[in-house]
Amino acid sequence: MSAQLGGQQILILKEGSSRTRGRDAQSMNIAAAKAVAAAVRTTLGPKGMDKMLVDTIGDVVITNDGVTILKEMDIEHPAAKMMVEIAKTQDDEVGDGTTTAVVVGGELLKKAEDLLEQDVHPTVIAQGYRQAAEKAQEILKELAFDVKPNDVAMLTKIAETAMTGKGAESSKEKLCGLIVKAITMVADEDGTVDIDNVKVEKKVGGSIDDSEIIEGMIIDKERVHPGMPKVVTDAKILLLNAAIEFKKTEVDAEISITSPDQLQMFLDEEEKMIKTIVNKVIASGANVVFCQKGIDDIAQHYLAKAGIFAVRRVKKSDIEKLARATGGSVVSSIDAIAEEELGIAGKIEEKKVSGEEMIFVEECKNPKAVSIIIKGGTDHVVDELERAIEDALRVVGVVVEDKKVVAGGGAPEIELSLRLREYASSVGGRAQLAIEAFASALEIIPRTLAENAGLDPIDMLVDLRAAHEKGNKTFGLNVFEAKPADMKEAGVVEPLRVKTQAISSAAEVAVMILRIDDVIASSGKGGGMPSEEEMAAMGGMGGMGGMPPGMM
Template identity: 35%
Template sequence: MDKLIHTGDKATVTNDGATIIQLLDIVHPAAKALADVAEAQDNEVGDGTTSVMILSGEFLKEAKSFIEDGMHSRTIIKGFREATRIAVQKIRDVEYKVTNHQSPEFRELLVKCAKTSLNSKLVASYKEFFAEIVVDAVMKLDADLEKNMIGIKHVQGGSVLNSFLVDGVAFKKTFSYAGFEQQPKKFENPKIVILNLELELKSEKENAEIRIENPEDYQSIVDAEWDIIYGKLENIAKTGAKVVLSKLPIGDLATQYFADRNMFCAGRVAQEDILRVAKATGGQVLTTVSEIAETSLGTVGYFEELQIGAERYNIFKDCPNSKTATIVLRGGAEQYIEEAERSLNDAIMVVRRAIKHASVVAGGGAIEMELSRIIREYSRTISGKHQLVVNSYARALEIIPKTLAENAGFDAVEILNKLRQKHAAASNEGRWFGVDVNKGSIFDTFEQNIWEPSLVKVNAISAACEAACLVLSVDETVKAAKSEQEVTQAEMALRGRGRGRRFRK
């Protein structure tokens, strides 16, 4: 379920585990350790942040009863780690792999993984629509699959189904000076100059001092400044480029100069957008305009400035080097668009991981139930305290299907009993049965295309175990003195005791 987190003037609606944790002001050191695990899961895999938090908490809940009964924490840690080893090994054994990355089957696998990731999100109703967009965007990237090469832009207004994918780069119209209205807003196959250079007259610094002999010399100093900037502008115009982009400001003089020559310019373009334009067009970011080589220029099939909602956007399409994409998100409320972006971020990360490690398992709590059965069976082959610990680990894994059933509004006990019965069948045909959140029953989640990259599950289970073991390994908390004043007070107390005085709290 979604949480509404209110921080200052901003309200955030999300069910993304890592986002919730980041927005909370966590002070407790043990809770902070669990929070770090959720962030690590987000950075490493992108999805499964809620799962890792739920599993960590459930492992500790199971361990609590053992601690209260006097069992040593090292025994519990050893049992948990042994159970995790078996769980990871079993995932590797049962995962479904796709070897041919060019086949239609592989694209279908990616779409299914994206849909499963979006299933629990606010945009779940539009999962088919967004899954296709996410897969198309990730497939545009080069072999490195650099996530920064996918831009996500927010435009309020319209339906969420008005969102679209730009095969290239799109960014919001930057601040413009006088003369901008006269510039053309559409080009086919233009050359592009990408700069990290200021194109405006520099004002003298406050402490600058210029000494002149004759009053006429003052004009030559002013003219020198104009000659410098006009020299730069002429060098840019000579290249034949029709679009000029700069990370730094492009002033009114340069804007009018380019308008007179039917050129388009945009200054103060964000660093990430500049880099994505350079990647897409094959251009280079230049810090000087003297002797610009032809190879330093970028090219694009089509450039246009478009009205999207209430905003103007510069769009670069049909790029020859198209290794980047931009998703333009529409929606009524800014909170909704922000949550949609977080949802797409998870889906993008999942698809990236699925491309790199093309192996999947069934979602919907199916893999957790299967692991729970296997670990429970293993616990019967060992004796002593470890049997109890390993059995409790198996019980803790059932929290995922239980939470899914509760969040869907169904009887979790009944659904878990059905799942246990199905997974325990000798024929092994119930291996991929999980929670059916639509009908309040169980079904084969693998056949129903609820797939998750096995890496997400391996990472979530391993990280949750490590977090629980970290907390269990601590037997005492020592609070260090926070300030010199506290240290001084402690010293005075010790001296007082030396004189035979009694100090009471």
């Protein structure tokens, strides 16, 4: 980038910096964003395929989850990174619909490219897209129907929709039952759901059907002393955030001992201090101690003699969940130990799960924190199961909070597409073109569902449109029978928030990328665009498989 001044060239940017401007910059960014959308498109829907991602050290991830795929792919290009961001946001907000958000975003940019070629100004397109996105939110709210938070059948359907197409297909019913049970247990009275209160423990071994829910907590630890009981019934649980060991001075201090009997006295005192602490624990009536810090060897011996089950170095998050599950409170000082601080559980047991000792805290009266154990044949199966369960948990949680759902299977997209076309003609002007582009871009979802199931997308779209024009608003694509069907009746439903969030993020990212007309990449190793010499060395564009520079 340079300016001419009296015939002499002045460099403004550092040498080696590259600058792409105008239509080139736009088409380069759009191509990058479209490539990201194309990468996840085949995973959409019940017949979507999985991706196998291998990282630099050879670790393998096999997944169908849009956001996982995009996180694992090491994406360099700045515009492509923006697409990954919308998937992450979608994942944080609702947990599902990541692929939908990215695919719609890519399609919006593709349609915008056609308009740019007809010399429609990017700002006009951006304005039209914004209007269309706002209108789409209104229409979606009309399409939504209510769900009661205690409607287990409906919540199970929602979990099933979220898990369809993921590796957990085979034992979907069992898992969805566990998920709905877990969410209804941890939901607060006001309907808020904190997913962190459902702990998912994965173990390799056994089959998916062996997965189970524990009405309480599972802790990946073992008791501190073999002399302690393996099972405690009617447990009174002390949650301690203080060490059971003798107090050390906070400041540097020296103790000078001049004769052996003084040393013995000193040691006896230390032991007495520990015994006093243990007696306090015993006096409170606790028969189980979960300690966040250490437990001294001598203390272990005394606790074991008193028949108390103790665990040390329990994670802070686990202690907090235990407090929720058992109704106890976390005690931070030895002197504050009292009976009313204790939590209660029907049974605490140390069991071997796939060869590792774990502690089960079960039969809690009103557990506000629960655990799900998932099992599967291999690491990859269990990991993908965990991702599917996380998604389903989030989605069911969102529905319990919002109490609103829409039909799935591409039904809302087709309806939106029709209604936005009507809206476009009422708006008129150049913005009309952009709103129409937005409307046809939404059809990519049912279209992709059809393509992934090996059906003819055009036939399916025509059939779906016809059904919606007759006023069947909940008709979507039944990919198993290759015909439009009522998704609400079939039980294919998704939370309203999945759709509203996906469409608004897709529109935002499309508008953002469209408005960039100048890409200035500073030189410097690692990032940026390849220089012309590097490009020549790669054999022109051919070396990059026709990808825009810096894409991969």
